[in-house]
Amino acid sequence: MQQYDLSESTTDKQLDSLEAEHEYQAEIGYVTDDGQWLKLARSEKLRISRPETVTTVDENPTTGISVPESEVDTTETDTTTVDENQTTPTDGIGIGEIALGLGGAGLLAAWANRKRELNSKINLKSHHSKSASATWSVPEADKDAAKLYGGKQYQLRVYDVTNIDLESQPAHSTRYYDSEESNQQWQVGNLLDDCEYQAEIGYATDDDQWLPLARSNRVRISEYRVDENINVAKEPEILGKTPVKWVLPPCKITITPENAENMMVAWEVPQTVKNAIKEQGGEQYQLRIYDVTGIDLDTQPAYNVQAYDCEESTQQRQVPVFVSDRDYQAEIGYVTDEDEWLKLARSNRIRMPVPNLTVDSDEVKSTQLDTTPTTATIPEEALKSSWITIVPHDRQSACVHLVVSQAAKDAAKQQGGQQYQLRIYDVTDIDIDSQKAQKIQQYDCEESIQKKEIPIHVSSLSYVDYLAEIGYVTDNLQWLRIARSNPLRITVLTKTDNLEAVGTILPGEATIGADLISQRSGSKEETAIATSNITPGDCEIQHLVVHSRNNCYSLNDAQIKGMQETAVSETLEPGIYIVRIKSGTFCYGSNICPSGEPFVLLWIFGGKVKNKKTNIPVGQTWSTLNGYHETLTLEVLETTTLYALFVDTYPDDNNGELTVSVAKLYS
Structure with missing residues (x-):
C-alpha cells in the first residue's frame, strides 16, 4: 500500500513506480489523528503491463x-x-x-x-500505554547497499497487520517516521487496542519506493497487559545478551531569580525524548510556572499556573514574577490535543522576595497623586466628542486609544491645564468614585497622541482592573479630567496571538484535565474570577458539557435571511472596533422589569474576525452586550457585517430601543 499526502486542491496524481503484472486500486479520503481511514471514493482496478524494452x-x-x-x-x-x-x-x-x-x-x-545478504535486525516491543518501542541494529554496509539502490531517507515504518500476513496482504495502515541514521530506537505512540503491529527499518527512494533492511516480530497492543503469546524475545539477538529496557535520556530544568521582577528558566531536553513524547500524543511544547507556596506539588495542586508555548529549539526563557513573596517551580513538557500534560522534567523551588518599589522609566511616574479634580471644571459641551478606551494587547501589555477634541484641550487650558497627561489607575475590586486607586501610572504626552501601549503589572493571583483617564495637570498639581474609560479586567486566563504567549490554568488541578474549564479559550473569564478565591466547602460546582452537534440549534436559510432583514446592520472594514451600548433599554413587555434592561444580541457574519476576548480568527461569531459598561472588541481581518437584534416569541408587546456605538480605532 502506498500513501500520498495531498493538498485539498489536488485533482490528479501521477504514479510512476508501480510494479508490472500487478493490479491496483486507488482511494481518496482523510486520515484521523488516531490513524483511522475515512474513505471518500474508490477507483476501478487497473493492471500494469510488463515493459518490453531495455x-x-x-x-x-x-x-x-x-x-x-x-x-x-x-x-x-x-x-x-x-x-x-x-x-x-x-x-x-x-x-x-x-x-x-x-x-x-x-x-x-x-x-x-x-x-538476503543483509545483517540488519529490528525488534518491536509493546507497552501498557498504547505504545511500542522499536529497537534496531543496522550495519553501515547495509546502509551503503541501500543507498546504492537509490535509498535517500532513513525511515521506520510501522504496519497494522491485525489478522493478516504482511508477505501476501497489504497492511491496514502504515505509519512513517523519518529518522537520523545514528538512531537505534523509537517510541511509537497512539496505537490501537487489540491490534497487531510489525515494524520495518529501511530507506525510501526519491520516487517513493521502499527498500526495507529488516522486519520486526509481531506485537499485540492491549489496554491492560502485553500479550505474552506474541514473540517479543528477539532483543538479546540485536543488542547483546542483556534484554533492552526502554529508558529515555534524562531531561533537566532549573529556575533562578534574575531580578525582583523576573525569573530565568533554562532546560535541556534531548531530541530523542521529544520524538518519544510526540509519539505519545504530545503536540505543543510548553513551559509551565507553578505557584507552590507552602505546598508539595506531588500531592497538592498549585495555586496558580502560567503556561508559555515554546519553540522546540528554545532552551531558556525569562518569565515575569506575577506575585512577589511566593514560591515557584517550573516544568517543561508537552500538551496533547486533549489538553493532557506530559511532563518531561521539574525544576528546583525558589522564593521571590518583595521588591523595592522603584521606577524603571523616566516616562512613567507611579505615585500617590492628588486625583481630585480641581473645582474649575471643563464645560460639558466641550467634552462631548472626546473619548478614551483600553484594549488588551497581549499578556503583558494593553493599548490605550483616545480621541480628544481641540475644543476640550482649549477649555482645559483655560482652566489652568499645563501638562497633557495619560493616567492609568489600578482599580481592582474598588469603586474609583468613592475609593482611592491602589496604584496610578502617569504618562506625560504630546497633545497629538492617539494611541499608547502600557505595561500590565498584575497585582493579584488571578486578575487586575485598569481604568484610563486623559486630561491636564495644573501648576498646583490639580487634575483636569477630559475623558475616562470603562474599566478593563485583565485575567490570567487571557490567551494571545503570540505563539510564545502566556496561558494560565485555573488552580485546583496539577495537570490539565477534561473536567476543567477550557482555560486557553479565555471564554470563561467571569467564572474563573468568581472561583479563583473559593476554597473547598464554600460552594457547589456543576459542569455543563455543551456538545457542538448534539446541543446546536440549526437555522435554515429562510431563518438566516429573516434575521438579516430584521436586524440593524453596519458594514465593518478591516480594523479594530469597540462596540458598546450607548443608551436605551430593551423590554419584553413584562411587568417584572417595566423599565427594561440594556441588552442586545450581536451577530458578526460575512468575513474573518477576531473577538479579542478569544483572539481566535473565525468566519462568523455571536456575542451579547449586557449593560452600559460592557464592550466588545473586534479585530476585523476581512470586510464583514455586524447585525444587532433581539429575539422573542411574541415581539408585539416589546417596548424600548437602544443605541449601539461602533467606534473604529486609529491604527
Whole structure:
C-alpha cells in the first residue's frame, strides 16, 4: 500500500513506480489523528503491463540493464567493487543510475535478492500505554547497499497487520517516521487496542519506493497487559545478551531569580525524548510556572499556573514574577490535543522576595497623586466628542486609544491645564468614585497622541482592573479630567496571538484535565474570577458539557435571511472596533422589569474576525452586550457585517430601543 499526502486542491496524481503484472486500486479520503481511514471514493482496478524494452543507462549502447523478473538471481553478473568488503551488481554504473536503469519493478526485485545478504535486525516491543518501542541494529554496509539502490531517507515504518500476513496482504495502515541514521530506537505512540503491529527499518527512494533492511516480530497492543503469546524475545539477538529496557535520556530544568521582577528558566531536553513524547500524543511544547507556596506539588495542586508555548529549539526563557513573596517551580513538557500534560522534567523551588518599589522609566511616574479634580471644571459641551478606551494587547501589555477634541484641550487650558497627561489607575475590586486607586501610572504626552501601549503589572493571583483617564495637570498639581474609560479586567486566563504567549490554568488541578474549564479559550473569564478565591466547602460546582452537534440549534436559510432583514446592520472594514451600548433599554413587555434592561444580541457574519476576548480568527461569531459598561472588541481581518437584534416569541408587546456605538480605532 502506498500513501500520498495531498493538498485539498489536488485533482490528479501521477504514479510512476508501480510494479508490472500487478493490479491496483486507488482511494481518496482523510486520515484521523488516531490513524483511522475515512474513505471518500474508490477507483476501478487497473493492471500494469510488463515493459518490453531495455532501458539505456548512458549513451554507450553496450551498457544497459534489462528489467529483471521477480526472483531472478543477478549475483552472477560482473561486479564493481564499492569498498574493500562490499560488491554490488552494477556493472560500473553510478548510484543514481541503478535506480534509473532498473525502474520501479526492477529495483524492488533486485533489492529483494540483495536483501538476503543483509545483517540488519529490528525488534518491536509493546507497552501498557498504547505504545511500542522499536529497537534496531543496522550495519553501515547495509546502509551503503541501500543507498546504492537509490535509498535517500532513513525511515521506520510501522504496519497494522491485525489478522493478516504482511508477505501476501497489504497492511491496514502504515505509519512513517523519518529518522537520523545514528538512531537505534523509537517510541511509537497512539496505537490501537487489540491490534497487531510489525515494524520495518529501511530507506525510501526519491520516487517513493521502499527498500526495507529488516522486519520486526509481531506485537499485540492491549489496554491492560502485553500479550505474552506474541514473540517479543528477539532483543538479546540485536543488542547483546542483556534484554533492552526502554529508558529515555534524562531531561533537566532549573529556575533562578534574575531580578525582583523576573525569573530565568533554562532546560535541556534531548531530541530523542521529544520524538518519544510526540509519539505519545504530545503536540505543543510548553513551559509551565507553578505557584507552590507552602505546598508539595506531588500531592497538592498549585495555586496558580502560567503556561508559555515554546519553540522546540528554545532552551531558556525569562518569565515575569506575577506575585512577589511566593514560591515557584517550573516544568517543561508537552500538551496533547486533549489538553493532557506530559511532563518531561521539574525544576528546583525558589522564593521571590518583595521588591523595592522603584521606577524603571523616566516616562512613567507611579505615585500617590492628588486625583481630585480641581473645582474649575471643563464645560460639558466641550467634552462631548472626546473619548478614551483600553484594549488588551497581549499578556503583558494593553493599548490605550483616545480621541480628544481641540475644543476640550482649549477649555482645559483655560482652566489652568499645563501638562497633557495619560493616567492609568489600578482599580481592582474598588469603586474609583468613592475609593482611592491602589496604584496610578502617569504618562506625560504630546497633545497629538492617539494611541499608547502600557505595561500590565498584575497585582493579584488571578486578575487586575485598569481604568484610563486623559486630561491636564495644573501648576498646583490639580487634575483636569477630559475623558475616562470603562474599566478593563485583565485575567490570567487571557490567551494571545503570540505563539510564545502566556496561558494560565485555573488552580485546583496539577495537570490539565477534561473536567476543567477550557482555560486557553479565555471564554470563561467571569467564572474563573468568581472561583479563583473559593476554597473547598464554600460552594457547589456543576459542569455543563455543551456538545457542538448534539446541543446546536440549526437555522435554515429562510431563518438566516429573516434575521438579516430584521436586524440593524453596519458594514465593518478591516480594523479594530469597540462596540458598546450607548443608551436605551430593551423590554419584553413584562411587568417584572417595566423599565427594561440594556441588552442586545450581536451577530458578526460575512468575513474573518477576531473577538479579542478569544483572539481566535473565525468566519462568523455571536456575542451579547449586557449593560452600559460592557464592550466588545473586534479585530476585523476581512470586510464583514455586524447585525444587532433581539429575539422573542411574541415581539408585539416589546417596548424600548437602544443605541449601539461602533467606534473604529486609529491604527
